[in-house]
Amino acid sequence: MRISELSTATGVPVPTIKYYLREKLLAEGTRTSATQASYDDGHVQRLRVIRALIESGVSIAEARKVIAALDAPPPSLYDLLGVAHAAVAPEPEAGLDTTSAEALVERLGGRPEQCEPTQLAGLARALRTIEGAGFEVPAEVLEAYLDAARRIADAEIAGIPGDSLESAVRYVVLGTVLPEPLLLALRRVAQQIASAERYGVR
């Protein structure tokens, strides 16, 4: 199909498709003339994935890394998860104290060596931000966060499809990034429900 048809099939405007081509997020089509190229269903699928990543707040540079992991998966699923995480995590700062983060890893039932340095750093930064604001998460709430994170992760890892490496790769890479806005939205909606119940509204 032509670029205009690719645009119709995906709802992504032609100039945006051209931008993704220039940014190497989307592979070039097959040249059919000096000024035209032909695109296939693979491009449609890939464009949908790119779109969803960008809409989830992933930057162009991060999306490029996620896409690369889809195309050239690392040797094991554990390593793949690391790539997916690294793609969406900022570089760790030098000298960041990860002591509190490591303590939480142990409360999650794990050991710090099981975690990518970028993830430990991300957790440490999240804790520092909260502390920096002079805000304290109550002990029972932190307990609920830890419990929820572990239950969610167990369900997600158990859900990795076993039928093919390709579907496992897709699940791990997209399943890491895409559900984040869903989880946050569900928490907020649940807060409103719990608040309405507690304060007897409506």
Added chain:
Amino acid sequence: MRISELSTATGVPVPTIKYYLREKLLAEGTRTSATQASYDDGHVQRLRVIRALIESGVSIAEARKVIAALDAPPPSLYDLLGVAHAAVAPEPEAGLDTTSAEALVERLGGRPEQCEPTQLAGLARALRTIEGAGFEVPAEVLEAYLDAARRIADAEIAGIPGDSLESAVRYVVLGTVLPEPLLLALRRVAQQIASAERYGVR
């Protein structure tokens, strides 16, 4: 204290403090001369809060709304939660289909009328993004998300301090926004632990 001392006390550079003053995130100090103003502990506290909001990815415009809610809390805690949510949620798009979002609200034990339109819209958008990527959250995983969201929200709402309206406002406004990066970081770390256990790494 002078602006340079305010900077030392908070670690926020003077030009950044001036930017927050211009953006009306931080109240002006008391004028002591034509070119100098004096700041107090209230400014230190407020600056820490602004810093934490910005580091959590909240925009200047959103931070202004959160700060406004801290200064002029709405009449009830349920309404306050709405303000805190609205401050960090994008405006709902016209014509967004919220049917699937409403179904999830019911699975959370609530009714759509209990939720701010911005929150329903946020949930609908998160679902649309996932669907648009051709990704499907497995039924067991979605169940885990819903269960986790409800447990987290129950613990958070139960944790609203009852000693003063001021501390309740602070808890609701900051407790809505600041823990989001923590929750996401905990999920990723828990994924790595669950993955290491499942694939027998280290």
